[in-house]
Amino acid sequence: MIDGPAVTVAEFETPALLLDLDIMEANLASTAARLRERGIALRPHAKTHKSAEVARHQLDHGAAGLTVATIGEAEVFARHGFTDLFIAYPLFATGTKAARLAELARRVKLRIGVESVAGAQALAGALAGANGPAPAEVLIEIDSGQHRTGMQPAAAGELAAACRSLGLDVAGVFTHGGHGYASPGSGPGAAADEDAALWSAAKQLTGAGFDVREVSAGSTPTAAFPGSHITEERPGTYAFNDRQQLVLGSCQPGQIAVTVAATVVSTTVSGQAVIDAGSKALASDRPAWLTGHGAVPDLGGAVVMALSEHHGLVDLAGHSAPAVGTVVTVIPNHICTAVNLFDRYTLVRSGQPAGTWPIEARGHLS
Numbered sequence: 001m002i003d004g005p006a007v008t009v010a011e012f013e014t015p016a017l018l019l020d021l022d023i024m025e026a027n028l029a030s031t032a033a034r035l036r037e038r039g040i041a042l043r044p045h046a047k048t049h050k051s052a053e054v055a056r057h058q059l060d061h062g063a064a065g066l067t068v069a070t071i072g073e074a075e076v077f078a079r080h081g082f083t084d085l086f087i088a089y090p091l092f093a094t095g096t097k098a099a100r101l102a103e104l105a106r107r108v109k110l111r112i113g114v115e116s117v118a119g120a121q122a123l124a125g126a127l128a129g130a131n132g133p134a135p136a137e138v139l140i141e142i143d144s145g146q147h148r149t150g151m152q153p154a155a156a157g158e159l160a161a162a163c164r165s166l167g168l169d170v171a172g173v174f175t176h177g178g179h180g181y182a183s184p185g186s187g188p189g190a191a192a193d194e195d196a197a198l199w200s201a202a203k204q205l206t207g208a209g210f211d212v213r214e215v216s217a218g219s220t221p222t223a224a225f226p227g228s229h230i231t232e233e234r235p236g237t238y239a240f241n242d243r244q245q246l247v248l249g250s251c252q253p254g255q256i257a258v259t260v261a262a263t264v265v266s267t268t269v270s271g272q273a274v275i276d277a278g279s280k281a282l283a284s285d286r287p288a289w290l291t292g293h294g295a296v297p298d299l300g301g302a303v304v305m306a307l308s309e310h311h312g313l314v315d316l317a318g319h320s321a322p323a324v325g326t327v328v329t330v331i332p333n334h335i336c337t338a339v340n341l342f343d344r345y346t347l348v349r350s351g352q353p354a355g356t357w358p359i360e361a362r363g364h365l366s
């Protein structure tokens, strides 16, 4: 059975995104302390929370800056006073995106991911800008085993040299060991792969005459096992955790900071309760090794087995049917995609309502 945060809040409309501040703060503090002890900088990925308030808490706990995935997310955080941003994504910035990027680079300290010559050429053009050159650093993206994006380490020196000849300032290398999500227990191996691939790439850069100032790794399953060459970690989900992280073994039940509160609207079908949180509240990400779309601790860990847009079908698995009108909390499979569906967090502290925070950067996909 999976436990969730104890919530006694009753005064909100469902579905609602509940954020337990005590648990979040403990999550932020423990990861920050662990990395500080190792002398590794923490640059949390803000795509998880998309919230200026959560980001402020992360900086208060010593984060060096923020990671984001899109220019739009970077613009939102820049508008809220965040001045050190890494767009850890192989942007292809042309047209209006090029103009936005140049404008952003003039306002904040900006790092941008690069993993192709074409992307580097577009980036150099964007930063040259119509209003004169805009300052930014680039990090070469390395494929450490996820096989999503990134250069093979052996090719990193060549791309870095191409960046230099385009006038780009290469500050180092980065990777996302996303294969730490392959199955429970994959985290330590993926972390070792991150370290080995980044070190091999960093040596290529050093050999080509570069001063490698950053070796940046990051995901929640791997950030607990940083290798000896890593200078910066970029976990995002660690702030909130979710059902995936529980099953992967990356967090404990008491570390789930965000849940979706939902009302039971039907128990007509025997063995089933229907809640008012469907795919438009829980999102529908589901890795092959996980059954269903969320766990319901209040119902003995029953699982949301099917989703319509506004209906979640909970298999009660022998648990007695709750009364229609009962409010339950659901631990979504993947909290980042669920957060992006809501306008605000409903805050909880010590089981009591504590206001709301807006999710300013929800959407902002480009």
Ligand SMILES: Cc1ncc(COP(=O)(O)O)c(C=O)c1O
Pocket: 045, 067, 088, 089, 175, 176, 218, 219, 220, 221, 234, 235, 236, 237, 238
């Ligand atoms: C490039 C990059 N860095 C960091 C992260 C953060 O990883 P996690 O969500 O496992 O915390 C992600 C997640 O997708 C990512 O794509």
